[in-house]
Amino acid sequence: MYQYTDFDRQFVHLRAAQFRDQLERWQSGKLAEEEFRPLRLQNGWYVQRYAPMLRVAVPYGELSSRQLRVLAKIARDYDEPEAEVYETALATQGKLGTATLPTHYAHFTTRQNVQYNWIPLAKSADVMDLLASVDMHGIQTSGNCIRNITSDERAGVAVDEIADPRPFAEIMRQWSTLHPEFAFLPRKFKIAITGATEDRAATGWHDVGLHLIRNEAGELGFRVQVGGGMGRTPIIGTVLREFLPWNQIMNYLEAVIRVYNRYGRRDNIYKARIKILVKAEGQRYIDDVDAEYKQVIEHDGAPHTISQAELDRVSASFVPPTLATRVFRSAEETDADLRAQAADDTMFARWLQRNVAPHKNPALRAVTLSFKRRLQAPGDASAAQLDIAATLADRFSAGEVRVTHDQNLLLPWVHAEDLHALWLNAREAGFASANVHLLTDMIACPGGDFCALANARSIPIAEAITERYQDLDELDDLGEIDLHISGCINSCGHHHSGHIGILGVDKDGKEWYQVTLGGSDGSSLSGTPQAGKAVGPSFSAAEVPDVIEAVLATYRDQRNAGETFIDALRRVGHDPFKAAANGARFKAEVAA
Numbered sequence: 001m002y003q004y005t006d007f008d009r010q011f012v013h014l015r016a017a018q019f020r021d022q023l024e025r026w027q028s029g030k031l032a033e034e035e036f037r038p039l040r041l042q043n044g045w046y047v048q049r050y051a052p053m054l055r056v057a058v059p060y061g062e063l064s065s066r067q068l069r070v071l072a073k074i075a076r077d078y079d080e081p082e083a084e085v086y087e088t089a090l091a092t093q094g095k096l097g098t099a100t101l102p103t104h105y106a107h108f109t110t111r112q113n114v115q116y117n118w119i120p121l122a123k124s125a126d127v128m129d130l131l132a133s134v135d136m137h138g139i140q141t142s143g144n145c146i147r148n149i150t151s152d153e154r155a156g157v158a159v160d161e162i163a164d165p166r167p168f169a170e171i172m173r174q175w176s177t178l179h180p181e182f183a184f185l186p187r188k189f190k191i192a193i194t195g196a197t198e199d200r201a202a203t204g205w206h207d208v209g210l211h212l213i214r215n216e217a218g219e220l221g222f223r224v225q226v227g228g229g230m231g232r233t234p235i236i237g238t239v240l241r242e243f244l245p246w247n248q249i250m251n252y253l254e255a256v257i258r259v260y261n262r263y264g265r266r267d268n269i270y271k272a273r274i275k276i277l278v279k280a281e282g283q284r285y286i287d288d289v290d291a292e293y294k295q296v297i298e299h300d301g302a303p304h305t306i307s308q309a310e311l312d313r314v315s316a317s318f319v320p321p322t323l324a325t326r327v328f329r330s331a332e333e334t335d336a337d338l339r340a341q342a343a344d345d346t347m348f349a350r351w352l353q354r355n356v357a358p359h360k361n362p363a364l365r366a367v368t369l370s371f372k373r374r375l376q377a378p379g380d381a382s383a384a385q386l387d388i389a390a391t392l393a394d395r396f397s398a399g400e401v402r403v404t405h406d407q408n409l410l411l412p413w414v415h416a417e418d419l420h421a422l423w424l425n426a427r428e429a430g431f432a433s434a435n436v437h438l439l440t441d442m443i444a445c446p447g448g449d450f451c452a453l454a455n456a457r458s459i460p461i462a463e464a465i466t467e468r469y470q471d472l473d474e475l476d477d478l479g480e481i482d483l484h485i486s487g488c489i490n491s492c493g494h495h496h497s498g499h500i501g502i503l504g505v506d507k508d509g510k511e512w513y514q515v516t517l518g519g520s521d522g523s524s525l526s527g528t529p530q531a532g533k534a535v536g537p538s539f540s541a542a543e544v545p546d547v548i549e550a551v552l553a554t555y556r557d558q559r560n561a562g563e564t565f566i567d568a569l570r571r572v573g574h575d576p577f578k579a580a581a582n583g584a585r586f587k588a589e590v591a592a
Helices: 006-027 033-041 065-080 083-095 121-133 168-176 246-263 273-279 283-299 310-317 331-342 346-355 385-397 416-429 459-466 472-478 544-558 567-572 575-591
Strands: 045-047 052-056 062-064 107-110 114-116 191-194 208-214 221-226 240-245 364-369 379-384 400-403 409-415 482-488 500-507 510-516
Touching: 006 033, 006 121, 033 045, 045 065, 045 121, 052 121, 052 472, 062 065, 065 107, 065 114, 065 121, 065 379, 065 385, 065 416, 107 385, 168 191, 168 246, 208 246, 221 246, 240 246, 240 283, 246 283, 246 310, 246 472, 273 283, 331 346, 346 364, 346 379, 346 416, 364 385, 364 416, 379 385, 379 409, 385 416, 409 416, 459 482, 459 500, 459 544, 472 544, 500 544, 510 575, 544 567, 567 575
Parallel strands: 191 208, 482 500
Antiparallel strands: 045 052, 052 114, 062 400, 107 114, 107 379, 208 221, 221 240, 364 409, 400 409, 500 510
16 A cells, blocks of 8 residues: 655645634634635535535545544544434435435445545544544545546456556556646546556546556557546547557646646536547547647656656555465465365355455455445445454455445455455455345445435435345346446436446436446446446336336346346347336336
């Protein structure tokens, strides 16, 4: 993991002290609400439907167990709304059929950040101090700036990795933090980077997607995509450079964002993202970037060229951790033990298949702790669960965890011979659901239960589908399926990229849901990234589980042996699935 320098640490502590002063001036009336609002947003403090929401930055998804315990403390001690606020929220939700709203929880997002939904602003400065004590903050998790840079959760350990993307992500983090030229872009700006052959970071869906590759000469560089994004206009990024030398990536990003900053629209929030500029201007945008890049290199002196010494300095923070010395056992002996343990326990065998991934070091494995379970919203983690996860990280993963794009946690440094012991501990904690990449390992945003922008709630839909599909045999039979749920068109739940996507929409002041099929995030499970297509008019909340069941029944009827849902859908086409989805509504209407 990256180790903060004295400068880094001083910077974060001074920022927390500055925010405390701003908060106190606002509380005393010296700062008006409209003056305080941009200041709190710059530190990750939103005001949502009922209460403030804090977004904490987790650069490229890496957390230490020490940081995880502080996140647990924040959930336990601060994520509690004022009684009157909570009663109002419960009364509102009760009318919509929701009995409770969880408190003392953190929420893992699809962009590897952590959010809290109930912390009162009066306590926000104390929380900022706590975060700073473990080298964390909320800087640039909001606003029209370069947001948290995301990456592959298996970065540095994946067997298909060409180069570790984390040193580059860290250099970009330092470059982009409080960048004076890019502090007020036309709209928010998101960068994702991967160094593996499989794209587990969904790079095509980002404003800038970076993929480390090697050319025919074996030289390391980047494939650069620009202009991806979801929201009202889902677009896959355009490739601007098939190969850019690694040491020029910062100079090239400077050119990409300068052109966007110059020409991106500021008159219409719905047309302000870089994807709109790239789509509208096409080759002209690419030519302007090339011209700006030439200016940066030839006139400005290529000021952001990454030297080998700088890359080495940052890379030194990302060497594998020192692990406890073990009595040497061959890989064959360890594998034989695992096979014997799996033969004795089918649940352990399923967990090995679903939640355990191979590692660069053949003696190690990368293990996903699944936070997807009944009666708990996707991505949510209680204070107690965060503490337990920290304990598991200390015992089994050199004190390190990763937040995944799918809203789980990953332990990247697990000894293969410890897998059975880890499974027993994870099972006791409720983290051992063998459902990774299956239907119930769904992505969902908080939706209308918390978010003021949402048109509909995501959590009850996720709960209803999870409740219906509890049989692991059935889930295994259905195979790998990406189900993504968003409460509004902003697509925080990435519904566009789901094999099955569910989008909350407003219809005459009521909650309805549009279902899409065939989306892809670009991983090996999904293939080439693309947006799903709607199956027809929207459905009521009560109809959605039946619609999903009808779609999956059609898949069972249409599939070939061993064929995944997404492959069957692409081979057969949407029409049979569309007919099944709309037939489910007709049956519901007849029954009613």
